[in-house]
Amino acid sequence: MHTDSQQAYLDANHHMAAGDFAAAEDCYLQALALQSWHAAARANLGFLKEQQGANAEAEFHYRQAIALMPDHAQLHQNLGALMLKEKRFAEAELAMRTTIELEPESPSAWSQLGVLMVCTHREAEGEACYRQALALDPQHARAQFNLSYLLLRQARFEEGWRMLEARWQFDQFPLSFDCSFWEGEPLDGKSIVLGLEAGHGDMIHFCRYVPQLKARGAARVDVVCHPGLVRLLATLPGVDQLHALGETLPAAWDYWTRPMRLPCLFHTAMSTIPAGVPYLHAEPDLVARWREVLPQGGLRVGLAWRGNVNFENDADRSLPSLMALAPLAAANGVDFVSLQKGPGEEEALMPPSGMPLHAVGPQLADFAETAAVIANLDLVISVDTAVAHLAGALGKPCWLLLPDYRCDWRWMAGRGDTPWYPSMRLFRQPHGGGWAPVIADVASALLSLGSSAAPYPRSAPGQ
Known part of the structure; x- marks a missing residue:
């Protein structure tokens, strides 16, 4: 050589x-x-x-x-x-x-x-x-x-x-606390903190286990989360204190663990999934303020069409653009509300022809604000992103659009519903993929909903 x-x-x-x-x-x-x-x-x-x-x-x-x-x-x-x-x-x-x-x-x-x-x-x-x-x-x-x-x-x-x-052996977001890692030991009189999951949706999904920690006897349950989730998760029953990622944390807990480990530690089976909703709530003052801002009279439908671009399967789970939802405009008497934040948010300023779309994304400072908007809606239509988890956690009807390729495990296989969120309906791509059939099914369902005499009830303030 x-x-x-x-x-x-x-x-x-x-x-x-x-x-x-x-x-x-x-x-x-x-x-x-x-x-x-x-x-x-x-x-x-x-x-x-x-x-x-x-x-x-x-x-x-x-x-x-x-x-x-x-x-x-x-x-x-x-x-x-x-x-x-x-x-x-x-x-x-x-x-x-x-x-x-x-x-x-x-x-x-x-x-x-x-x-x-x-x-x-x-x-x-x-x-x-x-x-x-x-x-x-x-x-x-x-x-x-x-x-x-x-x-x-x-x-x-x-x-x-x-x-x-x-998964923790190659975790991209390692966390550690100056206390023991909880492996299911008795919690009577003990304190425990839940560390961060990388995704906002994961935090919303698995925070539902906090009341079970309290039921195990935990005297204190704290949560470390993304800053944008602090106000929202403060409405979760059983949480004593929220800590935003990046702030100085007290070294005052007996145990720590990750939210996504809790299903294993509680031996969750299909029959024991904690599916009581809502387990998160919108703030009544915010709900009342948004009630005055959003359109009156028609069916209000929130839209979210793209997720975090850094997610490994985002190219498959996200829609290519808002234009993919153009067939929904055929539903008369529907006022659409953009819940899109980040990538794709600006597309709401130029919606498909005939689609009345209210672009509130720039006003959504955190998930508590988004929750207040959703509380005033009749329905949320979303791809697999945090907005869908939020709608489900609030007990709001949500139509979830799912890819065929590498669909996330939590939506299971072959189901049109999910035991994790009773208010959710799943619309799946056919084998081989493609969003057009999914959007056609959603448009047809929306037409039927818009023409029905009894649309979904909106949430009362704070519910």
């Missing part, structure tokens, strides 16, 4: 480790210019381009590297993961099965193949792959986590909750 080429390759690896992708790319290209058959440089350049989101370039470099090292299992695995990301399922499966042929004892390869199987609705095969990975390595965190999503989607809760514990 040429010394200069190898030195450029080593320099590139150094820059890559330091996060300087531009310098790393220059050095990898230099190494390849000096020695075009430098397979490791080609492979690492493919990985670099994938991290940058340049998938076509990444694929090119991976395939070039595979031509030089056809028996390199990790290269085939990387290519398979990239093809899955691109939804090129047949090519992904070929690459993943080649990986297993080359390295049949690799738990990560079996786990990755399981993901592909589940994503393409071959769940029995996917489960077999996950279990093969765990037979090879019973502590393989990614395989446990992947299996948990499959089990929970199928309402196989007992094992599913246990497997979900693996």
